[in-house]
Structures are given as structure tokens and as C-alpha cells.
Amino acid sequence: MLGIVAPIMSAKHPCQEPGAQPAGQGGPRRPVVVRRIDETTTTGDLLTHCLPAFGGAFLRRIYGILDEAIGSGCPLTVAVSGPITVSGQHQVWLNPLIETGWVAYLSMTDAICYHDGHRSLDAYKEGPIHEVPIFGDDGALRDEKTIRVTDMAFDEDVLLHQDRFISACLQRPEFQKRMTGTEMRYLLGAKYAAQEAQNGVATGLLARCHQMAIPIFVGAPGDGSVFLNSMKLWAMKKAGLIKDYDFDLDIHAEVFEACAYHYWGLFDQPTQALATLVLGGGVPKNYNLQPEPALGQVLGLPDIQGYSFDVQIVSAPITDGSLSSCPPSEAVTWGKVDRATYQSTTESMQGDFSVIMPFLVKALLENRARYASWAEKMGEEALFEKHPKARGYLRPREGYRLFERREGMVEKLTGEVAKNKEWLFDTLSYPLAPAATAAIAEKR
Numbered sequence: 320m321l322g323i324v325a326p327i328m329s330a331k332h333p334c335q336e337p338g339a340q341p342a343g344q345g346g347p348r349r350p351v352v353v354r355r356i357d358e359t360t361t362t363g364d365l366l367t368h369c370l371p372a373f374g375g376a377f378l379r380r381i382y383g384i385l386d387e388a389i390g391s392g393c394p395l396t397v398a399v400s401g402p403i404t405v406s407g408q409h410q411v412w413l414n415p416l417i418e419t420g421w422v423a424y425l426s427m428t429d430a431i432c433y434h435d436g437h438r439s440l441d442a443y444k445e446g447p448i449h450e451v452p453i454f455g456d457d458g459a460l461r462d463e464k465t466i467r468v469t470d471m472a473f474d475e476d477v478l479l480h481q482d483r484f485i486s487a488c489l490q491r492p493e494f495q496k497r498m499t500g501t502e503m504r505y506l507l508g509a510k511y512a513a514q515e516a517q518n519g520v521a522t523g524l525l526a527r528c529h530q531m532a533i534p535i536f537v538g539a540p541g542d543g544s545v546f547l548n549s550m551k552l553w554a555m556k557k558a559g560l561i562k563d564y565d566f567d568l569d570i571h572a573e574v575f576e577a578c579a580y581h582y583w584g585l586f587d588q589p590t591q592a593l594a595t596l597v598l599g600g601g602v603p604k605n606y607n608l609q610p611e612p613a614l615g616q617v618l619g620l621p622d623i624q625g626y627s628f629d630v631q632i633v634s635a636p637i638t639d640g641s642l643s644s645c646p647p648s649e650a651v652t653w654g655k656v657d658r659a660t661y662q663s664t665t666e667s668m669q670g671d672f673s674v675i676m677p678f679l680v681k682a683l684l685e686n687r688a689r690y691a692s693w694a695e696k697m698g699e700e701a702l703f704e705k706h707p708k709a710r711g712y713l714r715p716r717e718g719y720r721l722f723e724r725r726e727g728m729v730e731k732l733t734g735e736v737a738k739n740k741e742w743l744f745d746t747l748s749y750p751l752a753p754a755a756t757a758a759i760a761e762k763r
Contacts, residue, residue, distance in 0.1 A: 361689075362682035377668040381630045382679060384664055388594035388628035389683060390708025394423035394584050394719060396626075398607035400599030400643075401673070402468045404435040405448060408673060409524040412680040417533060419687060420718040421711075423593075424534040424580055426607040429543020432504055432535065433481065435523045436511055437473065440480045444518035447477045478544070484514070485548040495565040499573035501534040503566075505722055507545070508535075532720035536577055538606030540568060572729075574613065579728040580721055581610030582735070585624055587728075588719075592657075594628035598672040600635055600643020608655040615654060619742040620735055625656040629665040632672040687712045 354368035363382070370379040388395065397416075403409050409431075416422065437447045451460065451472040460467055464475040488494065488510045494503065508529025515526055528535055540546045549566060556564040584593040597604050608626075615623035626647075635644035647665035650656040656665060668675075690709040694702045703710045721728070736743070 361685050362678060363686055366678070366682055374668070374670070377666060377670075378675065378679075380666045381632070381668055382682060384628055384630050384666055385594075385596065385679065385683060386686065386708070387664070389421055389686075390711040391592075392590050392711035392714060393592050393594040393628055394588065394590070395421045396423055396426065396593065396595045396607055398426040398595065398597045398599075398603040399431070399672075400428060400601045400603050402430065402434065402471065403673075404431050404524055405437075405468050405471050405473075406673070407448065408676070409435070410521055412676045413524060414522065414527050415684060416680050417527060417531065417718070418716060419684070420531075420714050420716040422533060423584065423719045423721055424536065424577075425528065426536045426538065426603040428601075428603060429537050429540050429545050432507065432525060432537065433485070433544045435525050436481055436484060436514070437477050438523065439511060439514040439518050439520050440477065440484060441518065442480055443477060444520055447473045449473070482544065482548055482551075485545055486552060489549055489552055489566055490564065495563065497567040497569050499569050499576055500537050500540055501573060501576060501722060501725070503568065504535040504537070505529055505532075531718045532722040533718065534576070534580065534722045534725070536573065536603075536606055538602040540570075542602075574609075575732070576725055576729055577606070578610045578613050578618070579725065579732040582614060582620075582623075582732050583721075583728050585622075587731075592624070592627035595626045595630075597629070597631035597633070598676065600631075600633050600641065604631070604633075605642055608650060608653075611655045612653060618736055619739050619746070623654075625650065625654050625658075627657045627660050627664060629656045629661070631667045632670050632675055633667065634669065634671055636669060637667075 351371050353371050354364070356365065356369050359365045359368060363386070366379055366382040370376055397413075399413070403413060417425075437443060440447065448471055450470055451465070451467055453470050457467060460472065465472050466475055466478070485507075488507060491506075491510075493506055504525060505528075508525035508527075511523055512526035512529055515522055522530075525535065527533075537543070546568070549568075552561065552564045552566070555561045581593065585591055595607060597607065611623055611625045614620050629647040629650065631647065633643055635641050637644045637646060646667035647656045648661060648667075651658055651661050690702065690706065690712045693706070694709065694713060697705075699709075699713070
């Protein structure tokens with residue numbers, strides 16, 4: 320099934336290759352060969368030939384693995400934590416990355432979705448975010464009703480306007496039903512897109528995902544202000560202040576939908592393998608890795624594999640014992656990352672992804688542009704024969720459009736669950752200990 324995943328050993332990588340075992344651990348010895356930085360012409364050359372050791376070598380290996388995953392045509396999932404929309408990082412590197420068509424779906428926080436709307440608010444279309452010192456006077460900022468996120472800041476009123484906008488959206492007729500969070504964010508993306516077009520601001524993250532039908536998962540929806548505004552409307556209905564509010568989040572269906580996409584990636588698309596890019600940790604990371612145990616361990620379906628490619632950039636040290644810090648190799652023990660390929664196709668780098676991702680995405684986009692230029696000169700078929708990676712890099716920009724196909728994928732997975740009836744029924748019983756109250760009554 321995973322035969323298309325090529326080893327990342329190539330003459331184009333003269334330094335120690337991604338995943339290669341160091342000398343003295345049974346692996347082949349490779350000389351450390353570098354190139355002068357003034358001899359490089361692309362960002363990819365710099366990452367490949369000018370980062371021979373230490374932290375730089377981690378970055379080189381991550382670039383090599385992403386290059387291999389994209390070139391092999393693996394659908395890429397992205398898990399991202401942190402205030403990327405507040406800081407504008409989505410417009411710098413995340414939107415350009417997903418616009419390539421390589422990304423199948425995203426896992427993120429509710430806060431990322433909420434703050435994505437600030438730049439298109441009517442009162443703040445000239446720019447609601449400004450810089451402040453990290454170690455400035457936070458008391459003075461509070462007096463000014465200014466909210467700080469590290470070195471980004473905005474007026475408190477921005478949140479009040481955003482709350483009104485979210486509340487207005489959630490009262491719209493299309494939201495008045497039980498739905499998954501992916502559908503809610505898809506609908507919200509359409510509202511953001513209309514607001515951005517009206518006020519002439521750059522396309523945001525949710526709007527771009529709506530346009531490309533890219534599902535957005537949020538593993539902790541209650542931990543953010545989009546859902547807090549839903550809670551407000553629910554409370555107003557409960558208190559008799561409004562008559563109608565019928566939006567309801569279907570968590571079961573959303574988790575099952577994530578499983579359906581993972582199942583599709585393993586069995587119903589050409590590579591029969593998946594790749595993941597994890598930026599930061601926490602719930603988005605875990606949610607992104609959960610479909611494998613959900614399918615194999617909990618639903619008991621056969622032949623379920625984890626990710627074939629897994630790279631992460633996280634600031635948490637591996638010694639802190641947190642979910643955020645655990646490397647892909649640890650995920651192998653859970654089955655979330657494929658056992659057969661992880662030594663050459665996974666890497667974890669301790670670092671700040673806001674510093675690193677612009678360079679990685681720039682290098683990958685340069686590769687795509689180079690292949691596109693060659694395709695114009697020699698034709699796609701000749702190019703693909705000579706440079707097989709070009710096929711993966713040049714996949715259609717419209718992407719996988721999984722949200723539009725979700726009903727069929729969910730239906731197929733439901734059928735696979737039905738076939739596993741006997742195994743599933745065997746998991747429903749356990750010799751439970753007597754309830755605490757009953758045990759206390761017996762002692763009396």
C-alpha cells in the first residue's frame with residue numbers, strides 16, 4: 320500500500336539525509352559536504368546545502384521530508400496552534416501554502432477562527448492590529464483598553480465588534496440546525512469572505528478555506544469566542560429573551576468526519592498514504608493525530624495506518640512530558656505514525672514556527688514555480704517522466720475539496736463500521752465494580 324513512498328536518499332542532498340542513522344548506529348557513513356552560501360540560487364538550495372549541523376540540520380531534514388511528501392503526491396494535513404490570524408501569519412505563509420492544492424484539511428483552535436475576522440470589520444478595515452513592546456507597561460495598555468497578544472495589540476472594542484458580527488452570523492437561517500463544526504466554519508468562511516470583499520481587505524484564512532472547500536477542525540470548540548457567542552444566544556433563548564436559536568454542534572459527527580477523511584487518504588486516493596505538518600502542539604496536534612486510533616483501536620477496522628510523513632516544529636522541550644513536545648517517533652508507539660517509514664520520513668524540531676515557516680513555504684513555492692516553468696517548456700508528461708516529483712508539486716490548485724465530498728466519505732466509512740458488527744459488540748461489556756453508593760450501603 321505504501322510502495323509509492325520513496326526513501327529520502329538522493330544525490331541532491333549531500334549532507335546527512337533526512338532520517339539517516341548517524342555513524343556508529345548501524346547506518347551508512349556520509350561525509351558532511353556543504354556549499355558556500357554565495358553559490359546558492361534558491362531558498363531550497365540554502366536549506367539543503369548550507370545547514371549541515373545542529374539546529375540547522377533539523378530544519379534541513381524537515382525541508383527534505385516535506386519536499387518528498389509533496390513530490391510523492393501525499394495529501395497534507397496541517398495542525399497549527401497559536402495566534403496566527405492575530406499576527407497576520409495566515410496571509411504571509413499559510414494561505415499561500417493551502418492555495419497550492421496540497422493541503423487536505425486543517426486542525427486549529429477556535430481562537431484562530433475568531434480573530435480571523437478582525438481585519439474585515441467595518442470599523443477596522445484600515446487595520447485593527449498594531450505592534451507593541453513585549454516587555455512594555457501592560458498596566459498602561461489596560462488603562463487604554465488595549466489588549467496585547469505578545470507583541471501584537473488591538474483595541475478592546477475590536478472584540479466587541481467581532482462578537483456582534485459572530486452573533487449576527489449565528490442567527491442566520493443557514494445556521495439554525497444541528498451540524499458539525501466543519502460545516503459551521505465553512506458557513507462562517509462564506510460570511511467572512513463577503514465582509515472582506517465589501518471592505519476591500521485581503522482574503523483571510525476561513526474565507527480561503529471556504530473557497531477551496533478545505534475542512535477546518537477545532538478539537539476544543541468550547542475554548543474560544545466563536546462558541547462563547549453561541550453560548551450567549553443559547554442562554555438568551557433559555558432565559559426567554561429570544562424565541563429562536565437552533566444551532567447545535569454535533570461533536571460525534573465531526574470526529575467521525577475526520578475519521579472518514581483519514582480513511583479516504585489511506586484507501587481511496589492514489590498514494591494511499593497521508594502526510595502531516597504539525598506547528599505547535601496542544602489540542603490541534605492531538606486532534607490531527609486521532610483518526611488512526613479512532614479507526615483502528617476504537618472502531619476496530621483492519622489495515623489502518625498512521626501518517627507516512629510527519630514533521631513538527633514545536634517550542635516545548637521533549638523533556639517536559641507534554642503532548643505538545645512528544646516527537647513523531649513516540650506517536651509510532653500509538654500507531655498514529657507509520658512504523659515502516661518513520662525513521663526516514665519523520666522529524667521534530669524545537670523552535671518557533673513563526674520564524675521558520677516563511678522560509679520553508681518560500682522554498683516549496685519556488686520548487687513549484689520551477690516545475691511549472693519547466694512544464695511550459697517541455698510539456699507535463701515529459702517533465703513527469705524526467706522529474707517524478709513534479710507531478711505532486713503541480714497537482715491542481717483547486718485542491719482536494721474534501722468538504723464538498725464529505726457525505727460520500729462518511730457514508731462509506733459508516734458502511735465499513737456496519738461490516739464490523741461482531742467485533743464492535745464484543746467491546747461493549749466490562750465487569751464493572753459495584754457503584755460506590757452500593758458498596759457504602761453494604762458496609763452499613
